[in-house]
Amino acid sequence: MKEFAKTELTEKTVSSRSVFRGHLLDIYDDEVLLPNGQTSKREYNRHVGAVCVVPITAEGNVIMERQYRYPVGEVLLEIPAGKLNAREEDREEAIRRELCEETGVVAGTLVDLGWFYPAAAYSDEKITMYLAKDLSYGERALDEDEFLNVEEIPLSELVRAALSGELHDAKTQMAILRAYLFEKGEGR
Amino acid sequence: MKEFAKTELTEKTVSSRSVFRGHLLDIYDDEVLLPNGQTSKREYNRHVGAVCVVPITAEGNVIMERQYRYPVGEVLLEIPAGKLNAREEDREEAIRRELCEETGVVAGTLVDLGWFYPAAAYSDEKITMYLAKDLSYGERALDEDEFLNVEEIPLSELVRAALSGELHDAKTQMAILRAYLFEKGEGR
Numbered sequence: 001m002k003e004f005a006k007t008e009l010t011e012k013t014v015s016s017r018s019v020f021r022g023h024l025l026d027i028y029d030d031e032v033l034l035p036n037g038q039t040s041k042r043e044y045n046r047h048v049g050a051v052c053v054v055p056i057t058a059e060g061n062v063i064m065e066r067q068y069r070y071p072v073g074e075v076l077l078e079i080p081a082g083k084l085n086a087r088e089e090d091r092e093e094a095i096r097r098e099l100c101e102e103t104g105v106v107a108g109t110l111v112d113l114g115w116f117y118p119a120a121a122y123s124d125e126k127i128t129m130y131l132a133k134d135l136s137y138g139e140r141a142l143d144e145d146e147f148l149n150v151e152e153i154p155l156s157e158l159v160r161a162a163l164s165g166e167l168h169d170a171k172t173q174m175a176i177l178r179a180y181l182f183e184k185g186e187g188r
Numbered sequence: 189m190k191e192f193a194k195t196e197l198t199e200k201t202v203s204s205r206s207v208f209r210g211h212l213l214d215i216y217d218d219e220v221l222l223p224n225g226q227t228s229k230r231e232y233n234r235h236v237g238a239v240c241v242v243p244i245t246a247e248g249n250v251i252m253e254r255q256y257r258y259p260v261g262e263v264l265l266e267i268p269a270g271k272l273n274a275r276e277e278d279r280e281e282a283i284r285r286e287l288c289e290e291t292g293v294v295a296g297t298l299v300d301l302g303w304f305y306p307a308a309a310y311s312d313e314k315i316t317m318y319l320a321k322d323l324s325y326g327e328r329a330l331d332e333d334e335f336l337n338v339e340e341i342p343l344s345e346l347v348r349a350a351l352s353g354e355l356h357d358a359k360t361q362m363a364i365l366r367a368y369l370f371e372k373g374e375g376r
Binding site for chain 1: 196197198199207208210211212213215217218220222223224226228229230231232233254255256257258259260261262263264302303304305306307308309310311312313314333335336337351352353355356357358361362365366369374
């Protein structure tokens with residue numbers, strides 16, 4: 001089987017064209033030079049980056065949200081999350097802000113649970129995951145067009161839901177399993 | 189704290205507009221009616237759906253791929269995956285096809301590991317995960333503009349990599365952890 005060297009896999013930008021710039025999406029259609037010298041098209045979204053958090057209470061419950069996601073037409077059970085204000089924004093500051101705005105919860109301790117590219121084939125979005133502990137309660141301040149419900153669910157119940165297919169949102173499924181493995185001592 | 193009923197969270201389509209239709213992306217900009225009676229915009233990608241697979245050899249190794257992902261500018265270590273040919277395509281047939289085309293591996297047994305929406309805020313893509321066992325070897329048949337390397341890595345090594353932050357691709361990180369928990373008897 002033919003193996004390519006790492007540099008032989010790389011694609012180089014020939015030209016880059018903005019095809020849609022909205023409030024949320026920023027879509028480009030680039031022409032690239034393939035490893036074999038031919039050209040191809042690459043369509044993708046430029047994203048500022050995001051953060052999400054598993055906020056665990058002293059009783060072992062997670063503060064969760066239920067939110068309607070228009071693209072999939074479902075109310076999803078999700079952990080609190082939000083976009084960065086800018087690519088260079090401090091991610092811990094961003095998650096403290098989003099958690100407080102959406103749920104009124106103030107994180108005492110934050111633990112980094114890693115990050116991932118949700119859709120590397122067509123978006124440069126990077127999502128960083130945190131575990132939040134030592135929670136206290138402040139003032140909720142939702143954005144004008146945000147509608148979501150907040151509830152507490154035991155972590156053990158969410159792990160069962162993740163494994164039995166009841167958590168449909170990628171970052172939620174991932175961060176819940178990471179938090180579970182971390183709490184068991186397997187994630188460090 | 190105000191709680192919304194499930195129906196009160198739903199957004200209704202007022203109008204839908206196609207703003208970019210490429211080879212890969214199919215972008216819409218819809219106007220929606222919010223629960224409070226006001227309107228807002230929702231931008232999203234319509235996706236046919238995808239499948240991915242953790243193919244495990246009798247020795248406990250996983251058949252992995254290294255592939256350049258232009259949007260993020262990195263060579264990513266990923267499990268085999270691919271888009272469906274159509275929304276209604278049988279997902280088991282699709283993953284057998286993609287696995288064979290990309291790696292030359294023929295899956296004997298497939299186990300469903302669940303599914304997720306990678307980016308429900310701006311794409312309706314749904315990715316279904318499988319575990320493949322009882323592997324045999326056929327003929328590799330890459331698409332013309334596909335360049336990727338194939339290698340075998342022990343599952344235990346990949347679980348360590350997932351937890352220490354070395355696997356950057358969402359579906360890979362998720363499916364490896366799901367496969368690990370399934371093999372330990374926690375995922376059923």
